[in-house]
Amino acid sequence: MKVAIASDHGGMNIREEIKKLMDELGIQYEDFGCECETSVDYPDYALPVAEKVARGEFDKGILICGTGIGMSISANKVKGIRCALVHDVYSAKLTRQHNDSNVLAMGERVIGPGLAREIAQTWLTSEFEAGRHANRIGKIADYEEKNL
Numbered sequence: 001m002k003v004a005i006a007s008d009h010g011g012m013n014i015r016e017e018i019k020k021l022m023d024e025l026g027i028q029y030e031d032f033g034c035e036c037e038t039s040v041d042y043p044d045y046a047l048p049v050a051e052k053v054a055r056g057e058f059d060k061g062i063l064i065c066g067t068g069i070g071m072s073i074s075a076n077k078v079k080g081i082r083c084a085l086v087h088d089v090y091s092a093k094l095t096r097q098h099n100d101s102n103v104l105a106m107g108e109r110v111i112g113p114g115l116a117r118e119i120a121q122t123w124l125t126s127e128f129e130a131g132r133h134a135n136r137i138g139k140i141a142d143y144e145e146k147n148l
């Protein structure tokens with residue numbers, strides 16, 4: 001598995017924590033910033049990561065900002081992206097099993113590094129269950145094809 005990770009200035013600490021986790025799990029990743037001392041704009045980080053996942057260059061993406069909201073709104077504008085904003089372990093598991101989310105967003109001003117780590121580990125290691133859920137995701141994909 002290859003993961004693209006990025007954050008804005010509001011998510012840099014959790015980004016580092018998740019990189020440590022991926023090192024421990026032996027998961028390959030690339031860090032797309034930010035390298036910021038000052039404030040940056042979250043779409044400048046969310047959209048390139050989402051595009052890399054949508055193009056198949058990476059299997060999954062992880063995006064962190066202050067709330068995770070800006071990152072998730074931005075990533076979900078990219079066709080083929082199912083970005084889940086997650087702040088609990090149960091949702092992390094279910095959004096992989098049911099939604100086959102391919103991007104995870106979290107907010108560093110909402111949760112601490114310990115919980116973010118557990119969420120990321122659960123999300124990275126849970127599998128899509130397909131079946132009836134595949135049909136539902138197919139409806140989203142059909143909408144994207146017909147309405148863009």
Ligand code: RB5
Nearest residue numbers: 010065066067068069070
């Ligand atoms: C930056 O101040 C903040 O707005 C951003 O990190 C994020 O929370 C946006 O959704």
